Amino acid sequence: MNILVCISKAPDTTSKIAFTNGNTQFDENGVQYIVNPYDEWYALVRALEIKEAQGGNVTIITVGSAADDAVIRKALAIGADEAVRIDAPATDAYYTAMQIAAYAKTKSFDLILTGKETIDYNGSQVGGMLAEALDLPYVAIATKLDVAGSTVSCQREILGGVQEVEVQAPVVISCAKGMAEQRIPNMRGIMAARTKPLTVVAPEALEALTSFSTYSMPAAKSSVKLIDPNNLDELVTLLHNEAKVI
Amino acid sequence: MNLVYINSTNGLSKAALETVTYAKKLGGEVLVVTNGNASADTLSTLGAYGASGVLQDPSIDGQDPSQLVKLVAAAAQKANASTIVFSHDLVGKAVAPRLSVRLKAGLVAGAVALPEADGSIKVNVFSGKAFGFVRVNSSVRIISLLPNSIQPEQTSGSCSVEAFDGQAGTSSIVVKATKKPEGAIALPEAELVVSAGRGLKGPENWGMVEDLASALGAATACSRPVADIGWRPHHEHVGQTGVAIRPNLYIAAGISGAIQHLAGVNGSKVIVVINTDAEAPFFKAADYGIVGDAFEVLPRFTEAVKRFKAAQH
Ligand SMILES: Cc1cc2nc3c(=O)[nH]c(=O)nc-3n(C[C@H](O)[C@H](O)[C@H](O)COP(=O)(O)OP(=O)(O)OC[C@H]3O[C@@H](n4cnc5c(N)ncnc54)[C@H](O)[C@@H]3O)c2cc1C
Numbered sequence: 148m149n150i151l152v153c154i155s156k157a158p159d160t161t162s163k164i165a166f167t168n169g170n171t172q173f174d175e176n177g178v179q180y181i182v183n184p185y186d187e188w189y190a191l192v193r194a195l196e197i198k199e200a201q202g203g204n205v206t207i208i209t210v211g212s213a214a215d216d217a218v219i220r221k222a223l224a225i226g227a228d229e230a231v232r233i234d235a236p237a238t239d240a241y242y243t244a245m246q247i248a249a250y251a252k253t254k255s256f257d258l259i260l261t262g263k264e265t266i267d268y269n270g271s272q273v274g275g276m277l278a279e280a281l282d283l284p285y286v287a288i289a290t291k292l293d294v295a296g297s298t299v300s301c302q303r304e305i306l307g308g309v310q311e312v313e314v315q316a317p318v319v320i321s322c323a324k325g326m327a328e329q330r331i332p333n334m335r336g337i338m339a340a341r342t343k344p345l346t347v348v349a350p351e352a353l354e355a356l357t358s359f360s361t362y363s364m365p366a367a368k369s370s371v372k373l374i375d376p377n378n379l380d381e382l383v384t385l386l387h388n389e390a391k392v393i
Numbered sequence: 394m395n396l397v398y399i400n401s402t403n404g405l406s407k408a409a410l411e412t413v414t415y416a417k418k419l420g421g422e423v424l425v426v427t428n429g430n431a432s433a434d435t436l437s438t439l440g441a442y443g444a445s446g447v448l449q450d451p452s453i454d455g456q457d458p459s460q461l462v463k464l465v466a467a468a469a470q471k472a473n474a475s476t477i478v479f480s481h482d483l484v485g486k487a488v489a490p491r492l493s494v495r496l497k498a499g500l501v502a503g504a505v506a507l508p509e510a511d512g513s514i515k516v517n518v519f520s521g522k523a524f525g526f527v528r529v530n531s532s533v534r535i536i537s538l539l540p541n542s543i544q545p546e547q548t549s550g551s552c553s554v555e556a557f558d559g560q561a562g563t564s565s566i567v568v569k570a571t572k573k574p575e576g577a578i579a580l581p582e583a584e585l586v587v588s589a590g591r592g593l594k595g596p597e598n599w600g601m602v603e604d605l606a607s608a609l610g611a612a613t614a615c616s617r618p619v620a621d622i623g624w625r626p627h628h629e630h631v632g633q634t635g636v637a638i639r640p641n642l643y644i645a646a647g648i649s650g651a652i653q654h655l656a657g658v659n660g661s662k663v664i665v666v667i668n669t670d671a672e673a674p675f676f677k678a679a680d681y682g683i684v685g686d687a688f689e690v691l692p693r694f695t696e697a698v699k700r701f702k703a704a705q706h
Contacts, residue, residue, distance in 0.1 A: 158519070160633050160634070160652065160653045160656075161652055161653075164519045164522045164523050166523070184634050185634070188634075239499075240490070240500070240502070241493060241494070241499070241500070244490075244494070245494070266519070266520050266633050266634065266656075267518065267519055267520075268518055268525070269502075269503060269516075269517060269518065269519075269520055269637065270500075270502035270503065271481075271486040271490070271502060271503075272489075272490040272493070272500060272502050273490070274490070275458065275486070275487055275488070275489070275490030275491045275493075275494075276490045276491065276493060276494045278458075278459070278491060279459075279462065279490070279491035279492075279493075279494035279495055280494050284457065284459060284565040284566060285458050285459065285487060285491065286566070287458065287483065287486055287487035288483060288486065288487075290627065290628075300569075304483055304628060305483055305571070305573075306406075306482060306483055306484075306579050306581070306582070307573050307574070307577060307578075307579035308571065308572050308573030308574065309571075309572050309628070310456075310568060310570065310571045310572070311568070311569040311570040311571075312456070312566050312567060312568050312569060313566075313567040313569055314565055314566050314567070315565065324620070324627045324630060324634070324635065325627045354530070355530070356493065356497070356498065356499030356500070356529065356530055356531045357499040357500065357501065357527050357528065357529050357530060358527070358528050358530065359518075359525045359526060359527060359528070360511065360513045360526045360527075360528045361513070361525075361526045362518065362523055362524065362525050362526070363523065363524045363526075364522075364523050364524070365521075365522075365523070365524065365659065368677070368678055368679075368680070371666070371676050371677070371679040371680065371681065371682040372680065372681050372682070373681075373682050373683070373684065374681055374682065374683050375683075376683050376684065376685030376686075376689065376690050376693075377693075379690070379693045379694045379696070379697035380697045380700065380701075382665070382681060382683070382694070382697065383694075383697045383698055383700075383701045384701075385681065386642065386663070386665075386681075387701065390642070390662075390663045390680065390681075392584075392585070392641040392642040392662065392663050393585070393609065393642065393698075393701075
């Protein structure tokens, strides 16, 4: 199996979220970047498991600047064979997906995996966009993935349950919890990552379709109203009369 | 013209009614496109939410997003649609991005409100820690609406239902099995949620959580470690790396309120926290707090809800 795993950087989950330039830009001051957890924990690790069991090659790809090479090296340390960086800022999901699609068209991947969403912009868009651009089937929000020959079996989430589906490779799959367990890179992996190939590719000329005009923070909560643990009738009354939620 | 795709295979969900209401509020005419075998009687009731007509392709079962995208694109062309609305549910997440590429139309993924005066649309970013305002730079726009962001608004009237051939070809996805637990309320759409964390000590204690949920008619959820240890199924895990939800009421018992947990639930309209530790960070995000032992408070809460419901009848 020749597997492409799409990797995004994302701010560490404990990052303080703030904006600058009149609330038009994410404030990167002091922010540590990690590999987006869905891409790393599920898509990348499952790709490596499939390769370890059946042979093949795992390439990671990201759209970003040289500053993102640290995140790429982390994914290489976990075990990917090689990396590709398309040298452009990932302006929106469409731009990102079309750049990756342009690269994927020049190769032949059997599986293209993404995380189910990024934890910064949460759009859940790139996988579906890639599938359309490459005219491939798309299994969204898969929680299991197995491969036998060219038959790809997935479990995917559906509203209120799960479904087992089969599809023929090549296919695009977005990956979610259940598919694999997080792997912590070891010293050997970290050393090996330094010398693994990282190809930098020039971007295609493309326009993004969307942009963020501004950002805002949620209003601060007023302070909590404490309820006597022996008087739950009071809580129920408040939820009914004051909060009007039951 | 506004086009709305709805999934009607299990009848008209609240999410479907929300999207039709949303499209109506955008202004202009609203046409609905759907697949599956819902009856014309059922679909015609969408007229009361603002639809002027429904196009239905019964030949598509809805399992393959590449068929649905062809259906919606054909309907968009027929209607000359300038805005296409989906629910940001599991089907919308699979189909809307495909449509964005097919039509070269910008996608606002996970809208939580109607457009602002400048046309930008509010979405959750950083897993609910902040909001962003998305501007679409293409002539056609696609909006996927986060469930439970607006309430369906019903007036009177009905609309016509017309058979429509989406020219969608065959499905490339073969369904082997479908598992839906009976009676369970789907978490992303739930208006009321009862959630518990490691403070519950073990899976054998979840009866208290389920009792309160069933007394309220709520869905159940849990913190990440609880799903990781296997006390509860993965799909109940809420938070930054689980499901992000915005119910009207979120009740959290024995959950500390770590930043990654809050990220997925702080869009909830009202939060109730039950924790033995008065210093638990969750109290800062709560509307109502009970400093107490979940093992005592949850059963009392359930009894109080039952008394309240009985008194209402
Ligand atoms: C990258 C990353 C992503 C993460 N993503 C998520 C996520 O998506 N969702 C998520 O939930 N977490 C996530 N976490 C984990 C998060 O940081 C916390 O560790 C987790 O939320 C804690 O779960 P908990 O509150 O159930 O357990 P604990 O932190 O152990 O808290 C248990 C709480 O129960 C209380 N308690 C104990 N006994 C009782 C009792 N008898 N009655 C009432 N209260 C009691 C305690 O006072 C305590 O506050 C993530 C972490 C990382 C690093």
